[in-house]
Amino acid sequence: MDTLQPAVDAEKLQSFMGKLVGDMGAAWSGVMVLIGERLGLFKALAEGGPATSDELAKRTGTAERYVREWLAAQAAAGYVEYSRTTRRFSMTPEQAMALADENSPVYVAAAFDVIKSGYIDEPKVTAAFKTGRGVGWHEHHDCLFRGVERFFRSGYQAHLVQEWIPALDGVAAKLARGAKVADVGCGHGVSTALMAKAFPNSRFVGYDYHKESIERARAAAAEAGLANATFEVATAKNFPGRDFDLIACFDALHDMGDPEGAAAHIRTALKPDGTFMLVEPFAHDDVADNLNPVGRLYYSGSTMICTPASLAQEVGLGLGAQAGEARLRAVVTAAGFTRFRRAAETAFNLILEARP
Ligand SMILES: C[S@@+](CC[C@H](N)C(=O)[O-])C[C@H]1O[C@@H](n2cnc3c(N)ncnc32)[C@H](O)[C@@H]1O
Known part of the structure; x- marks a missing residue:
């Protein structure tokens, strides 16, 4: 009997399998990068110059047999170079910026700690698919919290003070004079710390419902000697304080169960001429326009982290990490803000300005 299966195009199958093999290798690359980061292998290769596995192992105090295998995996991934003639491995300046220099604006190694949390917490999220219940931000493995801190830092360090704040109407001048910011x-x-350092005349307070995050924020601010930044455990709907000149929300509104309620509370806590700076993942309004590498990253992260986080809280709106400007505008204007505009953007972020 004839099969009802549609005919398979052998060439298309070959090409799809090729893509999947690439993705399987990429999935392994995550843990390879984390090992390279933890042991300083990328840094030692980038800073010390071309090396054999033996030389890199000596530079880093690691076991050569492991380093040899790791280096070959990195070269196969295109994360480091290999010379057939010298038999040495090396890094280009571009590879070094992304993987060896944590102060570079494109340092991405820490992103793999975020992705690692997805693998570790997969059983919780798989179960939530069945029940429809949420998985709270605080319920994740702590590699998520450290990963977000270190991965997001690159972008914030490159853009926040230099581009995003100046893109807001009159805010940079207020912060320079002395303003109250949440x-x-x-x-x-x-x-919070980047802004506090750049604007010493202003006072900053960071709020988060996750106690461990607030403890870490306090410790980091103390270490950096920041006298104008404090941190308090509070939710976006009950944080104390009034008459703020600027309230910012970085990659957090879509993680909340009730972003409209949060935005309404933010509006009441602002001065009448204050500003709400909303930083959200870059997204177009139509899902079809987000089906690209950045969208792939965000929809995956949103499935594992952001959407479950929102569903775990009251209201459980589940905006997702790819809400897009139109949806965010609807949430923020429903909360009582009358003006809303896109102030800036990068490949990864939308910077939206809302005014009461
Ligand atoms: C993706 S993280 C971003 C953290 C930080 N803003 C950054 O950019 O590095 C989202 C944060 O939102 C916090 N969060 C989620 N729901 C919240 C709520 N209802 N009230 C206060 N914080 C909340 C989480 O605890 C988490 O720290």
């Missing part, structure tokens, strides 16, 4: 859903407080 960072809601501040996590480990990287954004």
Whole structure:
């Protein structure tokens, strides 16, 4: 009997399998990068110059047999170079920026700690698919919190003070003179600390419902000697304080169960001429326009982290990490803000300005 299976195009199958083999290798690359980061292998290769596995093992105090295998995996991935003639491995300046220099604006190694949390917490999220219940931000493995801190830092360090704040109407001047600022859903407080350092005349307070994140933010601020930044455990709907000149929310509003309620509370806590800076993952309004590498990253992260986080809280709106400007505008204007505009953007972020 004839099969009802549609005919398979052998060439298309070959090409799809090729893509999947690439993705399987990429999935392994995550843990390879984390090992390279933890042991300083990328840094030692980038800073010390071309090396054999033996030389790199000596530079890093690691076992040569492991380093040999790891280096071959990195070269196969295109993360380091290999010379057939010298038999040495090396890194180009571009590879070094992304993987060996944590102060570079494109340092991405820490992103794999975020992805690692997805693998570790997969059983919780798989179970939630069945029940429809949420998985709270705080219920994840702590590699998520450290990963977000270190991965997001690269972008914030490159853009926040230099581009995003100046893109807001009149805000840079207010902060330079001395203003009152809240960072809601501040996590480990990287954004709060960057602003506090840049604007010493202003006072900053970071709020987050996750106690461990607030403790980490306090410790980091103390270590950096920041006298104008404090951190408090509070939710976006009950944080104390009034008359803020600026309230910012970095990559956090879509993680909340009730983003409209949060935005309404933010509006009441602002001065009448204050500003709400909403930083959200870059997204177009139509899902069809987000089906690209950045969208792939965000929809995956959103499935594992952001959507479950929102579903775990009251209201459980589940905006997702690819809400897009139109949806965010609807949430923020429903909360009572009358003005809303896109102030800036990068490949990864939308910077939206809302005014009461
Ligand atoms: C993706 S993280 C971003 C952290 C930080 N803003 C950053 O950019 O590094 C989202 C943060 O929102 C916080 N969060 C989620 N729901 C919250 C709520 N209802 N109130 C306050 N914070 C909340 C989480 O605890 C988490 O720290």
